[in-house]
Amino acid sequence: xxxxxxxxxxxxxxxxxxxxxxxxxxxxxxxxxxxxxxxxxxxxxxxxxxxxxxxxxxxxxxxxxxxxxxxxxxxxxxxxxxxxxxxxxxxxxxxxxxxxxxxxxxxxxxxxxxxxxxxxxxxxxxxxxxxxxxxxxxxxxxxxxxxxxxxxxxxxxxxxxxxxxxxxxxxxxxxxxxxxxxxxxxxxxxxxxxxxxxxxxxxxxxxxxxxxxxxxxxxxxxxxxxxxxxxxxxxxxxxxxxxxxxxxxxxxxxxxxxxxxxxxxxxxxxxxxxxxxxxxxxxxxxxxxxxxxxxxxxxxxxxxxxxxxxxxxxxxxxxxxxxxxxx
Numbered sequence: 001x002x003x004x005x006x007x008x009x010x011x012x013x014x015x016x017x018x019x020x021x022x023x024x025x026x027x028x029x030x031x032x033x034x035x036x037x038x039x040x041x042x043x044x045x046x047x048x049x050x051x052x053x054x055x056x057x058x059x060x061x062x063x064x065x066x067x068x069x070x071x072x073x074x075x076x077x078x079x080x081x082x083x084x085x086x087x088x089x090x091x092x093x094x095x096x097x098x099x100x101x102x103x104x105x106x107x108x109x110x111x112x113x114x115x116x117x118x119x120x121x122x123x124x125x126x127x128x129x130x131x132x133x134x135x136x137x138x139x140x141x142x143x144x145x146x147x148x149x150x151x152x153x154x155x156x157x158x159x160x161x162x163x164x165x166x167x168x169x170x171x172x173x174x175x176x177x178x179x180x181x182x183x184x185x186x187x188x189x190x191x192x193x194x195x196x197x198x199x200x201x202x203x204x205x206x207x208x209x210x211x212x213x214x215x216x217x218x219x220x221x222x223x224x225x226x227x228x229x230x231x232x233x234x235x236x237x238x239x240x241x242x243x244x245x246x247x248x249x250x251x252x253x254x255x256x257x258x259x260x261x262x263x264x265x266x267x268x269x270x271x272x273x274x275x276x277x278x279x280x281x282x283x284x285x286x287x288x289x290x291x292x293x294x295x296x297x298x299x300x301x302x303x304x305x306x307x308x309x310x311x312x313x314x315x316x317x318x319x320x321x322x323x324x325x326x327x
Contacts, residue, residue, distance in 0.1 A: 017219070018195030019138045019161055021051040023186070028055065030185040030230040031159065034134065036064035041132035043120045044139045044147075045070045049195060052136055053092070057104035060096050068094040069132065071118050071125050089118030091128065120147065129154055134228070136160070138194075145171050148225070152180070159184065159228055164221040167277055168294070168311050176280065177290045184224025185232050188281045191220040223281075236319075237282045239267035252303045253296030256314055270320045274302060274312035288315045 042052045056068045070092040093110040097103070116122040120129075120139070129135070129150070135158040139147040144162045149171065151158045164183075166172050175181035191206070196215045202208075206218030243266035248257040256272035259265050262279045272291060283290075291314040294301060301308040 017138055017141070017217075018049050019051055020193055020195070021054060023161075023192055024051050024055050026186040027159070027184050027224050028136075030232070031226075031228050032063060034157070034228050037066050038133040039067045039069065039131055040065055041128060041135050042068075042070040042137045043125055043129060043135060044137045045072055052138070056136070057094050057109070060094065060104070061102060065096070066133075068092075069128055071114065071120075071128060089114040089116060091118075091124070120150065126150075126154075129156065133157060134159070138162075145169050148172060148175070148181070157228055159224060159226045161222060161224055164223045164277065166225070167280060170293075173293050177293075179285050181225055181227055182233060182283065183280050184226050185230050187223050189278075191218045192222050193218050234284055234286060236284055236287050237262070237265070239265055239317075241266045243269040249304050251296055252306065253298045253300060254302055254314070256302075258302075258304055258309060258312070260309070265317075268320075269317070272314050272316050274309075274314055276309075277311050277313060279313060279315070287317065287319055289318050290315055 040056050042050060042056070045052050050070065050072075053068070053070050056063070056065065060068060072090060091112045091114050093112070094104055094108065096108075098108050099105065114122075114124050116124050119125060133156075135151060135156050138161045141163055144166050147160070148158075151160075152175065167176055172181065193206075193216050196202075196217055198213075198215060200215055200217070202215055202217065204217060208216050210216065241264055243257070248259065248266060248269070250257055251274065254272070254274075256274050257266075257269060258274045260276065262275060262282055265273060265275065265279075293313050294311055296302050302312050
């Protein structure tokens with residue numbers, strides 16, 4: 001689950017989190033074949049601090065990119081090494097090394113002012129989005145639903161980071177169920193460190209300030225969300241437990257058994273199974289079918305002896321010989 005930092009960000013709208021380069025590198029290594037000849041757009045990225053822009057600009061030739069674009073909100077400066085104190089939104093464009101040193105020098109990066117504020121929903125940003133093949137960024141967590149809806153509307157490939165609990169939103173879960181969106185490869189558990197703006201309050205465990213005065217927080221329950229395929233997504237979850245009625249109680253309001261941990265899914269159960277949302281870390285669409293989310297036959301939260309477990313996804317094993325009758 002997301003910790004208090006995510007709730008704090010949502011309440012205050014201070015959700016400008018800067019993803020660390022090591023986390024980007026661990027995830028992007030699974031998709032390198034997807035980027036050859038493509039236009040990449042980072043549309044929520046201050047280039048002064050964005051590790052996404054760093055990753056793609058320094059890896060431009062290795063990835064075989066066609067073009068890299070980035071936009072940032074109006075509080076950013078045109079000088080790449082400035083402070084966050086300007087009122088000019090900017091657009092950056094990089095088309096690869098020109099002087100042979102294979103380093104993205106400032107003179108090789110086109111920096112242009114935007115007329116508007118650089119918001120991803122602005123007409124200027126949408127016009128750039130239409131040029132892109134793949135969007136890679138860390139969008140505002142508080143606007144995640146709206147952000148994903150825009151990507152789907154424009155039929156874009158994407159790799160973005162957000163709260164794991166976003167799959168509990170009905171709009172996002174529908175995409176998961178239809179196999180149009182899934183978790184990325186590298187983050188399966190634990191927390192991750194993010195950089196935050198200088199005015200972000202540090203009042204949580206794990207917060208720190210480095211020797212240069214940069215602020216960082218640790219956030220639990222984050223995941224990559226993508227519609228880029230990768231090999232590990234098609235590996236079967238190994239099941240070893242046997243079903244017993246004593247160990248796997250049924251819900252009061254739906255004919256399915258409850259499983260508290262993904263590793264405990266019984267290998268021999270042919271009916272419906274309620275699993276935690278962390279199941280999505282191991283989900284193989286060829287092995288399991290996602291049936292529904294959270295609600296029972298009475299359209300109320302799934303319950304066991306009158307008590308609802310934390311959000312459950314109802315699935316069934318597609319690889320068993322028989323299946324329950326469809327509703």
